[in-house]
Amino acid sequence: xxxxxPAEVLEIKEGKIGVVDxxxxxxxxxxxxxxxxxxxxxxxxxxxxxxxLSREEALETRELFRQVYAAMEE
Amino acid sequence: MSRGKEIIEALRTLADRNYxxxxxxxxxxASIARSGLRSVLPDNLTIVMGPGCPVCITPQGEIxxxxxxxxxxxxxxxxxxxxxxxxxxxxxxxxGGEVRVVQGVHxxxxxxxxxxxxxxxxxxxxxxxxxxxxxxxxxxxxxNFSILSLHRLVPQAMQWLLEQGEAQLDGFMLxxxxxxxxxxxxxxxxxxxxxxxxxxxxxxxxxxxxxxNQVREGRAEVENAYPRVVCREGNVRAKELMYEVFEPCxxxxxxxxxxxxxxxxxxxxxxxxxxxxxxxxxxxHVDTHSACICDQVxxxxxxPTDCKxxxxxxxxxxxxxxxxxxxxxxCKIWYxxxxxx
Numbered sequence: 001x002x003x004x005x006p007a008e009v010l011e012i013k014e015g016k017i018g019v020v021d022x023x024x025x026x027x028x029x030x031x032x033x034x035x036x037x038x039x040x041x042x043x044x045x046x047x048x049x050x051x052x053l054s055r056e057e058a059l060e061t062r063e064l065f066r067q068v069y070a071a072m073e074e
Numbered sequence: 075m076s077r078g079k080e081i082i083e084a085l086r087t088l089a090d091r092n093y094x095x096x097x098x099x100x101x102x103x104a105s106i107a108r109s110g111l112r113s114v115l116p117d118n119l120t121i122v123m124g125p126g127c128p129v130c131i132t133p134q135g136e137i138x139x140x141x142x143x144x145x146x147x148x149x150x151x152x153x154x155x156x157x158x159x160x161x162x163x164x165x166x167x168x169x170g171g172e173v174r175v176v177q178g179v180h181x182x183x184x185x186x187x188x189x190x191x192x193x194x195x196x197x198x199x200x201x202x203x204x205x206x207x208x209x210x211x212x213x214x215x216x217x218n219f220s221i222l223s224l225h226r227l228v229p230q231a232m233q234w235l236l237e238q239g240e241a242q243l244d245g246f247m248l249x250x251x252x253x254x255x256x257x258x259x260x261x262x263x264x265x266x267x268x269x270x271x272x273x274x275x276x277x278x279x280x281x282x283x284x285x286x287n288q289v290r291e292g293r294a295e296v297e298n299a300y301p302r303v304v305c306r307e308g309n310v311r312a313k314e315l316m317y318e319v320f321e322p323c324x325x326x327x328x329x330x331x332x333x334x335x336x337x338x339x340x341x342x343x344x345x346x347x348x349x350x351x352x353x354x355x356x357x358x359h360v361d362t363h364s365a366c367i368c369d370q371v372x373x374x375x376x377x378p379t380d381c382k383x384x385x386x387x388x389x390x391x392x393x394x395x396x397x398x399x400x401x402x403x404x405c406k407i408w409y410x411x412x413x414x415x
Contacts, residue, residue, distance in 0.1 A: 004202065004251045004254065030178075030180055030206070030209070032206075032209035032210075032213075032315075033205055033206070033209060033309060033311055033312040033315065034309065034311070034312075035311075043251070043254055043303060045202050045203070045206070045251065046153070046177060046178035046179070046199075046202075046203055046206055047177045047178030047180055047181065047206070048178060048180075048205075048206040048209070050202060050205065050206070050251070050254060050255055050309060050312060051254040051255065051303060051308075051309050051312075053302065053303060
């Protein structure tokens, strides 16, 4: 039920509807819950974008991993 | 999984006593089972699933209410997960009424726009799903549309588990996508180690490592191992819409008693969309008498394989308990991936 999938916003239409790309599948989703622009990434759940993602945040996780390893080596 | 290997090594070194952590998310359980993650953890480190499947914790009385709506000739729109959950007499799949599986609430509205019949959306789910329903209600759907609100809130169930102490937990792995919407501020009141984790096996291992470290260092705080998706405040707009439309109410969970303020009902001004009021449907408590131990599985005190019915009388094709029905249910996930763990 809480499965959510990242997708890139390709197009924004009238009435808070967006066309997103999951990688190999394009679909219309509702954008009522987020402010996004074309080219940004969102997390899609039950046909709605529920949160905006950024490339920086994705990189932050990698940094967190790096810190954990560094701590382990101490 | 080279990073994962390093974390497993670290866990083996650090786990110097018994640790038990609970996650509250079917997607976490699916990832753990699919990757065989439990088999590589140190023996004294246990991760159990709690009440993290919205379909599984929907009590029988609410399924009966949905079946009553089908009898009243409503078209029911639902997520596919709910179809086979047993009610007192049959399931949605076998009830003979018109039941349509939809991707989300907006598709249920589309059905209502094309018919004169009443359409009821079975509105199940945690805080990930409730804002999508709220946004839809605020767009004034047609008069023949309504919802049966079966929503539940995660922190209230955690509070119950902590007060009750039955599962003897050292900490919680928080559900990444519930926190994507809600943030994790409201979890900071709990005096227990907590880590928000993502869904890749490495994310889960990282979450476990951070939990073990909190316990070892005597800390009890909320840490975020999923910052690529989750921030402390969550999705502020989604939260605002949710509380514009819904208000908390007491609600029973399968396997639990009534947990105060753990459900969501439509506010008075949206009564026209409330199927309970519109069709005068009452939700009753139903006592179940069966060897099924879904209740204990949902409280994290029994494993699916502890159940006498698991894989014999109870299978995904002919489920006895709700945990064998949903893709997010512990029993169905274990049946799919590790029948002989």
